[in-house]
Amino acid sequence: MEDRPQIGYSKKVMDHFMNPRNVGDIENADGIGTVGNPVCGDLMQVSIRVENDIITEIKFKTFGCGSAIATASMVTEMAKGKHIDEALKITRQDVADELEGLPPVKMHCSNLAADALHEAIKDYRAKKEGRKEAIEEPAR
Amino acid sequence: MVYLDHASSVPVDPRVLAFAGQYLKEEYGNPSSLYALGLSTKQAVEEARVQVAALVHAETPSTIVFTGSATESNNLAVRGTALRNRKKGKSILVSAIEHVSVLNPAKDLQKQGFDLGFVPVDRYGVVDLGFLEEHLAPETTVVSVHYANDEIGTVEPVREAAAIVHEKGAYLHVNATAAAGRIPIDVQKDGIDLLTLSGNDLGGPRGAAALYVGPGVKVQTVMPGGGQEKGLRSGTENVFAIAGMGEAARIAALEMEDEMAREKAVRDSLIKEVLTIEESYLTGHPDFRLPNHASFRLSRIEGESILLNLDTFFGIQVATGSACTSRTLEPSHVLLAIGLAHEEAHGSVVMSLGRSNTLDDVPLVGRAMKETVTRLRSISPL
Ligand code: FES
Numbered sequence: 001m002e003d004r005p006q007i008g009y010s011k012k013v014m015d016h017f018m019n020p021r022n023v024g025d026i027e028n029a030d031g032i033g034t035v036g037n038p039v040c041g042d043l044m045q046v047s048i049r050v051e052n053d054i055i056t057e058i059k060f061k062t063f064g065c066g067s068a069i070a071t072a073s074m075v076t077e078m079a080k081g082k083h084i085d086e087a088l089k090i091t092r093q094d095v096a097d098e099l100e101g102l103p104p105v106k107m108h109c110s111n112l113a114a115d116a117l118h119e120a121i122k123d124y125r126a127k128k129e130g131r132k133e134a135i136e137e138p139a140r
Numbered sequence: 141m142v143y144l145d146h147a148s149s150v151p152v153d154p155r156v157l158a159f160a161g162q163y164l165k166e167e168y169g170n171p172s173s174l175y176a177l178g179l180s181t182k183q184a185v186e187e188a189r190v191q192v193a194a195l196v197h198a199e200t201p202s203t204i205v206f207t208g209s210a211t212e213s214n215n216l217a218v219r220g221t222a223l224r225n226r227k228k229g230k231s232i233l234v235s236a237i238e239h240v241s242v243l244n245p246a247k248d249l250q251k252q253g254f255d256l257g258f259v260p261v262d263r264y265g266v267v268d269l270g271f272l273e274e275h276l277a278p279e280t281t282v283v284s285v286h287y288a289n290d291e292i293g294t295v296e297p298v299r300e301a302a303a304i305v306h307e308k309g310a311y312l313h314v315n316a317t318a319a320a321g322r323i324p325i326d327v328q329k330d331g332i333d334l335l336t337l338s339g340n341d342l343g344g345p346r347g348a349a350a351l352y353v354g355p356g357v358k359v360q361t362v363m364p365g366g367g368q369e370k371g372l373r374s375g376t377e378n379v380f381a382i383a384g385m386g387e388a389a390r391i392a393a394l395e396m397e398d399e400m401a402r403e404k405a406v407r408d409s410l411i412k413e414v415l416t417i418e419e420s421y422l423t424g425h426p427d428f429r430l431p432n433h434a435s436f437r438l439s440r441i442e443g444e445s446i447l448l449n450l451d452t453f454f455g456i457q458v459a460t461g462s463a464c465t466s467r468t469l470e471p472s473h474v475l476l477a478i479g480l481a482h483e484e485a486h487g488s489v490v491m492s493l494g495r496s497n498t499l500d501d502v503p504l505v506g507r508a509m510k511e512t513v514t515r516l517r518s519i520s521p522l
Contacts, residue, residue, distance in 0.1 A: 044521075065462075
């Protein structure tokens with residue numbers, strides 16, 4: 001049974017679908033990115049905890065297909081422990097490559113995970129800027 | 141393993157295989173040839189014609205035209221009838237939830253200048269007969285309404301539709317791929333002019349299907365050739381598959397009543413079990429549905445991940461109408477036509493039963509569904 005092919009998904013995709021890493025929310029997250037896919041209407045959410053610009057904790061939730069779950073899981077693994085500048089460089093293609101490929105029709109859809117990560121980092125930066133302003137303002 | 145996708149493919153009945161196998165091994169003559177080896181295969185094809193005609197209560201076996209697939213039958217019915225009758229008019233009507241092998245030839249005709257109308261359905265998938273009545277014009281030649289929908293299981297009011305269609309002198313084509321062998325079909329009583337049947341869906345081999353063409357119904361071929369099958373479907377007959385389809389039709393006629401009562405009992409208990417899940421809903425008609433068919437939608441999760449989860453963790457095979465399994469990432473046109481929103485159409489699960497399914501499957505499928513839904517909802521941000 002185990003070796004039967006699954007909708008053209010690689011073993012890695014199936015592994016991340018079956019045992020997704022880092023599922024859930026982070027309470028009082030430092031950054032949250034939520035993106036939706038306009039084509040098939042799915043939803044991806046990545047939240048991060050950041051210390052000294054290093055992603056120390058990262059979690060995801062997704063409403064989507066098997067490969068959406070797998071890519072989200074994979075992107076959290078790839079970004080964990082990275083400096084945010086490095087994490088920002090993770091592309092959709094990187095995630096797909098790391099998963100040993102995705103069926104062509106799933107590429108643009110599932111790789112939303114990378115977008116959600118980027119949004120989470122942007123959100124973190126925006127909040128940080130906001131905080132900086134808030135702290136700096138009285139001094140001015 | 142629990143196989144619950146009989147709407148997409150039915151395993152070949154071992155009795156069918158045993159019967160039809162001889163036409164792959166010993167009986168390999170071409171039915172068109174005149175020596176004994178050919179004559180015996182010719183006879184096999186004619187016997188199959190008798191059996192298929194009997195299953196749908198056709199007037200004579202000569203009304204049955206063998207084709208290679210239900211898609212081919214649907215093309216021949218829609219295209220062949222519209223083209224042959226274009227002097228009467230160039231208007232055709234199809235129900236909005238037809239299979240793509242009806243919709244696409246119809247759209248193709250539209251590109252060639254035909255007037256194409258879609259008959260809407262209600263939230264259960266029942267065709268709007270009032271609309272049909274209103275929009276049938278004297279120029280309408282073919283109307284296509286399937287017997288039952290393979291995705292939501294709804295059985296259509298075919299007989300009522302036929303009466304309306306005939307009033308305007310048009311022909312009614314009915315795709316009975318999902319219905320044949322599961323509910324009784326009587327083309328004469330129903331008033332059906334053209335009926336599509338699929339061998340595989342009856343438990344026969346792939347590669348054989350049929351189109352019933354009622355007496356006096358004018359159709360032209362869409363594939364000219366050597367003139368087999370009354371010139372409507374040329375090509376050397378696939379004797380093995382046709383003989384198998386005939387045998388499958390014979391068995392279906394004989395056993396349908398008992399077998400469907402059995403499958404319906406399993407199905408009903410399955411529906412009850414699944415509907416205990418929070419935010420789960422039956423799609424299609426609660427009563428007018430195929431006895432072997434259950435279809436659901438579940439909020440906040442997506443169909444392909446449900447399918448994958450059931451298959452990998454529980455060895456259960458189901459289907460889905462979710463956008464994520466289609467090549468275009470468009471949700472099923474059937475689910476949209478019954479009024480579901482995009483996000484609702486996402487969580488679709490289709491279970492179609494067959495001979496292998498028993499009451500023993502119900503607790504397993506029920507538990508698997510519950511665990512699957514719980515797991516996926518815990519991952520879902522909604
Ligand atoms: S989430 Fe729809 S195809 Fe991946």
